Amino acid sequence: STEEMESRIRAIKKKMGSKLFMPGHHYQKDEVIQFADATGDSLQLAQLCAENEAEHIVFCGVHFMAETADILTSRDQTVYLPDMRAGCSMADMADIYQTERAWSALNGLFGDTIVPLTYVNSTAAIKAFVGRHNGATVTSSNARTMVEWALTLRERILFLPDQHLGRNTAFDVGIPLEQMAVWNPITDELEYEGPLEEIKVILWKGHCSVHENFTVQNIAEVRERDPVMRIIVHPECSREVVELSDEAGSTKYIIDAIEKAEPGSKWAVGTEMNLVNRLIAHHPDKEIISLNPHMCPCLTMNRIDLPHLLWSLEGIEKGAGMNQIKVDGQTSADAHMALDRMLERA
Numbered sequence: 001s002t003e004e005m006e007s008r009i010r011a012i013k014k015k016m017g018s019k020l021f022m023p024g025h026h027y028q029k030d031e032v033i034q035f036a037d038a039t040g041d042s043l044q045l046a047q048l049c050a051e052n053e054a055e056h057i058v059f060c061g062v063h064f065m066a067e068t069a070d071i072l073t074s075r076d077q078t079v080y081l082p083d084m085r086a087g088c089s090m091a092d093m094a095d096i097y098q099t100e101r102a103w104s105a106l107n108g109l110f111g112d113t114i115v116p117l118t119y120v121n122s123t124a125a126i127k128a129f130v131g132r133h134n135g136a137t138v139t140s141s142n143a144r145t146m147v148e149w150a151l152t153l154r155e156r157i158l159f160l161p162d163q164h165l166g167r168n169t170a171f172d173v174g175i176p177l178e179q180m181a182v183w184n185p186i187t188d189e190l191e192y193e194g195p196l197e198e199i200k201v202i203l204w205k206g207h208c209s210v211h212e213n214f215t216v217q218n219i220a221e222v223r224e225r226d227p228v229m230r231i232i233v234h235p236e237c238s239r240e241v242v243e244l245s246d247e248a249g250s251t252k253y254i255i256d257a258i259e260k261a262e263p264g265s266k267w268a269v270g271t272e273m274n275l276v277n278r279l280i281a282h283h284p285d286k287e288i289i290s291l292n293p294h295m296c297p298c299l300t301m302n303r304i305d306l307p308h309l310l311w312s313l314e315g316i317e318k319g320a321g322m323n324q325i326k327v328d329g330q331t332s333a334d335a336h337m338a339l340d341r342m343l344e345r346a
């Protein structure tokens with residue numbers, strides 16, 4: 001039963017004490033979040049793992065986050081992902097072979113003028129590629145700082161794998177949409193109408209399948225029903241949606257904005273369902289709805305549930321922890337450079 005699983009988890013956590021660390025991303029289910037030692041957005045979780053010394057880190061989030069945790073921790077620490085199927089559809093939209101092909105084609109077109117930046121929602125191999133080519137990782141909470149930094153190094157940026165975070169951030173730093181091209185990794189083609197010299201930002205044609213469910217139509221409906229409702233979205237939403245919203249930011253940004261808001265204020269939130277439901281539960285004094293009335297879950301985040309968490313902890317307790325996330329030495333060292341360039345500035 002649920003109660004039995006919960007009490008087993010509590011007992012194992014108590015027994016292991018500071019040897020065990022369980023970070024949880026804001027999109028995780030309540031049944032998991034209740035046991036998290038720390039919660040945060042992607043940047044906070046990366047920072048917390050870099051500082052933590054626990055022998056066992058059970059990552060309640062998705063695969064790329066667990067890889068990042070492994071890269072940022074020492075060799076005597078082990079990171080586990082309670083369900084290996086907890087991936088990220090956006091991270092899956094860029095593989096290392098496509099990235100290498102894109103890089104050589106783009107260098108053919110533009111010479112040595114491009115800095116690669118990758119959203120942390122990407123494989124360790126891509127972070128390593130970016131690290132080797134003097135680029136850096138970004139998260140939704142420091143993308144602006146990192147894009148500005150990259151443009152002090154070279155004339156152009158290749159931004160992987162989320163075209164929307166890339167476009168929204170480049171737009172925020174003042175780059176016109178006409179100076180942004182899109183790289184299509186399926187056809188290996190650059191999608192762009194104007195003269196090549198104009199291009200400042202090359203956006204990888206990837207997106208988040210959860211955030212693409214928030215639409216201009218959803219915004220029109222909210223505005224019509226209630227003109228004073230504030231609309232806040234994650235920057236993985238499209239440019240059009242971010243443009244029409246009142247605010248956009250990382251999961252932490254969204255949580256803080258609603259926390260600080262006046263009692264009685266009204267919010268339509270464009271992000272993953274578990275977080276929206278938690279905001280609704282934590283703020284009974286505010287009126288909070290999902291921007292898309294059909295709540296949008298991240299199915300892969302939801303793979304981590306009570307049974308998987310307990311199974312993972314029981315394995316560690318028996319000395320046979322399963323689903324260990326181990327990034328190989330060279331990939332880890334190269335990816336570490338890309339992460340460090342971000343963490344120094346974050």
Ligand code: 13P
Pocket residue numbers: 026040041042043088121139140141236249250251252
């Ligand atoms: P943040 O928590 O960094 O805003 O990221 C959201 C997300 O989609 C993680 O996959």
Ligand code: SF4
Pocket residue numbers: 062087088089090091121208209210211236272298299300301
């Ligand atoms: Fe990936 Fe989107 Fe899920 Fe975040 S919400 S883990 S970007 S699929």
